[in-house]
Amino acid sequence: MTTPEKPSSRPIDHLARCGGADAPALLIGDEVTTFAQLDAGVGRLASWLLEQVGGPGERVASWSAKTRLACLIPLAAVRAGLIHVPVNPLLKGPQVAHILADSGAKLLVTNSARADMLGDARPVACAVQDLKIAEEVIDSAGQGLPLSIAEPDDLAAILYTSGSTGRPKGVMLSHANLWLGAESVASYLRLNRDDRVLGVLPLSFDYGQNQLLSSWYAGAAVAPLDYLTPRDVVKAVARHGITTLAGVPPLWVQLVEAAWPAATAAHLQRLTNSGGALTPSLIDAMRATFPNADIYPMYGLTEAFRSTYLDPKYVADHPTSMGRAIPHAEILVCRADGTITADEEPGELVHCGPLVAKGYWRDDERTAQRFKPAPRVSRYGGMAVWSGDTVRRDANHLLYFVGRDDAxxxxxxxxxxxxxxxxxxxxxxxxxxxxxxxxxxxxxxxxxxxxxxxxxxxxxxxxxxxxxxxxxxxxxxxxxxxxxxxxxxxxxxxxxxxxxxxxxxxxxxx
CATH class of the missing domain: 3.30.300.30 (ANL, C-terminal domain)
Structure with a gap:
C-alpha cells in the first residue's frame, strides 16, 4: 500500500494575502479592513508582540471579545514565530489562570477589567498588555514583519478544550493543521470572494477560529459578532449582507424562533452546524426559516479539527447522518483490534491524515490515550485520533453517531x-x-x-x-x-x- 503524500500547506499568516488587496477581509461595525490593511496590521502587530516577549517560541495569550485585535493576533503571533493561545472570553479568572500557567504564556493581551478579574491568580511569569495599546499598534505607521517562513509542522496555536469532563487540555495545532483545515472547509462549502461570513462563535473554539481562516483562504470577508440576543444576529445578517452562518444546535433553536424579515433570511446561502447533532425537526425549522440556504451538518473534535460533513443534497433523506470525510481527512470505523467494521456494525471513529493535531501540550499521558498509531489499513499511517465516539457506516458509506462509550x-x-x-x-x-x-x-x-x-x-x-x-x-x-x-x-x-x-x-x- 502506497502512503499518500501530505497535501501542501503554507504558513498560516499567509492567509492575510489570499484576497484582493482592496477587497474587504474584516467587517466590524462600520469599519472595513481590506486584505492589504489586514496584512500590514498583522505585520505591525507581529513586530510588537515579538518585542514584548523577547524572542520566538514563546506562548502569547489573548482574552477578549471579538475585537479587531482578537481577529489579527492568530496570524500576527505566528508571523513573529510565537504560539497563540486564545482564551474564551466567557471563562472566569481561575479557569484563565490555569490556561496561562499550563501553557506557560509569557504575555496576555486583554483589557483592564479582565486583568483585574485574574488578580493574584495570574502567573508571575506572564506579563499583561492592554488591548487598547495593541489596537494602536495595528494602526501605527511602524514597519511590520514580513511573511513568515515557518515549516508545516511548526506549532502555531494551543487551543484549550472546554474541560467539561476534566481539566482543560491544550490541543497543539501546527501551521499545516490550520492551513489545510481552512482549505478543506472553504472547498466543501464552496466559499468565494463574494461571500460574507458572520462569525458568531468564540474564536477560541476551533470551529469559531476557522470562520476567519476558511473565509480568508477563499478571499471572503468575515463580520465577527458578539451577540446578546438572536435579534442581534438578524440585524447583523441584514447589515452586512451575510451569506454564510455557522452555529451550534442551541443557537439554531434560538434563531428559528426569532422573527426574520423574509428579505433578510433570503441573504443566507449556507448554514453550517457542528458541536452537536441537528435533529430532523430542527432541520425542518431551519429549512422553513431560511429557504435559500443549504444546510451543512458536520462532526468534529478539536484533536483533529473537523472529520465529516453531510452534503446538503443528502440532508432531506438522511437528516441524522454525520456524512462522509471532509477533504484531507481519512475516517475509519474500527473494532477494538483496529480492523474495519462491516456496514451497520458499530465501531470507534478513527481520524487519520494531516488534520490530526500534534497532541496535548505537555501532557504525554493523555496524549497517549487519544493519539495512537493509525490502523494498519490507513492510507496515511502515522498517528491517528481515536475519538472514543461510537459510529456506524451504512451501505452508502454515510456515517451515523451512536454515542460515546464513557457516556x-x-x-x-x-x-x-x-x-x-x-x-x-x-x-x-x-x-x-x-x-x-x-x-x-x-x-x-x-x-x-x-x-x-x-x-x-x-x-x-x-x-x-x-x-x-x-x-x-x-x-x-x-x-x-x-x-x-x-x-x-x-x-x-x-x-x-x-x-x-x-x-x-x-x-x-x-
Missing part, C-alpha cells in the same frame, strides 16, 4: 446510548432539546433521567411520555422526565451535560 448508561443489563433516547424524544416534535443520563438505582444499576426543553415553553408531559412508550423499548424508558425553560451551556455554546446532571443530583439531595 453509555448501563441499565438492567443493557447498554443504552443517551443519544438514542434523546433523538427519539426530539423526534416527537414536542421539544427542541434533550439530555439523558443515568443515576444510580439499586435494582437496575442505573435508571434513566431525561431533561428536556419544550417548544415555546410548552410542557406536554403526557404527550412526550406516550410517544416514548410507543417508540422505545421498556429498558430504555426514562424513570423521570423533567421539563426546563432553559438548559445550561458550556463556554462553547454546547449543552453542558455535566452541569445538567449535577443540577439534577443537587435537586435530588435537597
Amino acid at each position: 453509555m448508561i448501563k441499565t438492567a443489563g443493557n447498554r443504552v446510548s443517551p443519544t438514542e433516547v434523546e433523538d427519539v424524544a426530539v423526534a416527537s416534535g414536542l421539544i427542541y432539546e434533550a439530555v439523558a443520563f443515568g443515576v444510580a438505582d439499586p435494582r437496575l444499576g442505573a435508571a434513566i433521567v431525561l431533561i428536556v426543553r419544550g417548544k415555546s415553553g410548552v410542557a406536554d408531559e403526557e404527550g412526550l411520555a406516550g410517544y416514548l412508550r410507543q417508540n422505545l423499548p421498556n429498558f430504555m424508558q426514562p424513570r423521570v422526565i423533567q421539563w426546563r425553560d432553559t438548559l445550561p451551556r458550556n463556554p462553547n455554546g454546547k449543552l453542558d451535560r455535566v452541569a445538567i446532571a449535577a443540577e439534577w443530583a443537587h435537586e435530588g439531595a435537597a
